[in-house]
Amino acid sequence: MKKFLSICIISAVCILMLSGCSTKSGSTDTMEEKPKESMAVAKNTTPEEAIKNYYMYQLNTNSEEFKSSIYPSDTTNIKLLNAKFKAYDIKKISLNIIHEIDKKDNLAVALCSFKTSMSNIKEEKLDFEFLNLINRDGFWYIITDLNSLSSTEQNTLQDMTTKLSDKSLQREDVQKIAEAQLKFDDKYSDFLQSSGKKLEDYMKKEGIVH
Numbered sequence: 001m002k003k004f005l006s007i008c009i010i011s012a013v014c015i016l017m018l019s020g021c022s023t024k025s026g027s028t029d030t031m032e033e034k035p036k037e038s039m040a041v042a043k044n045t046t047p048e049e050a051i052k053n054y055y056m057y058q059l060n061t062n063s064e065e066f067k068s069s070i071y072p073s074d075t076t077n078i079k080l081l082n083a084k085f086k087a088y089d090i091k092k093i094s095l096n097i098i099h100e101i102d103k104k105d106n107l108a109v110a111l112c113s114f115k116t117s118m119s120n121i122k123e124e125k126l127d128f129e130f131l132n133l134i135n136r137d138g139f140w141y142i143i144t145d146l147n148s149l150s151s152t153e154q155n156t157l158q159d160m161t162t163k164l165s166d167k168s169l170q171r172e173d174v175q176k177i178a179e180a181q182l183k184f185d186d187k188y189s190d191f192l193q194s195s196g197k198k199l200e201d202y203m204k205k206e207g208i209v210h
Contacts, residue, residue: 043139044069047101047108050133050140055095055114059085071134071141072148079208087199088192092117096126099174102164106135107153109160111168113177120191125184128177130164132157 044050050069057066061081067073084090096113113128132143134153146154168174185192202208 083202
């Protein structure tokens, strides 16, 4: 279990794939007909709001809603997310539970579980990950590139993630998710290995360093 969670920490630092379905408006108005005020992107005043928007809009990385939930907004890691979606043929990602959030000044680390739907597999995959967050000018963002932070901020977040991981080992709900994740990986190992190879090919093609 400790080995499993340590892998999750490394993945969290790089920001794992994850998430969301975009919302649709019931209005019949076109985008051109809507006043600019109605298209304003809501700000994330709490870590919870940032996390929910991150998962909700992650499959649409070009959307303003997604860009307004990450820091920095022009991160090259968006290419990595898109490559993962393509390689694993991901159709939907949704937030399951925000299990815990630890905050320190303008930084936070959250333990979240999420569900992923892939075209070639009928059942959803349940995963969890650690997300790093930062508060800038009163608004919270998911950090997608630790190198954009100072060395002090990076070290603080790494310490916070390690401590939260140690606490998570004692949580029954996290242990159950970890067990379910390992069973899923074993059951669909051939598909996951094949998709992993596709991801490597996409990364080489796009010149993505990870």
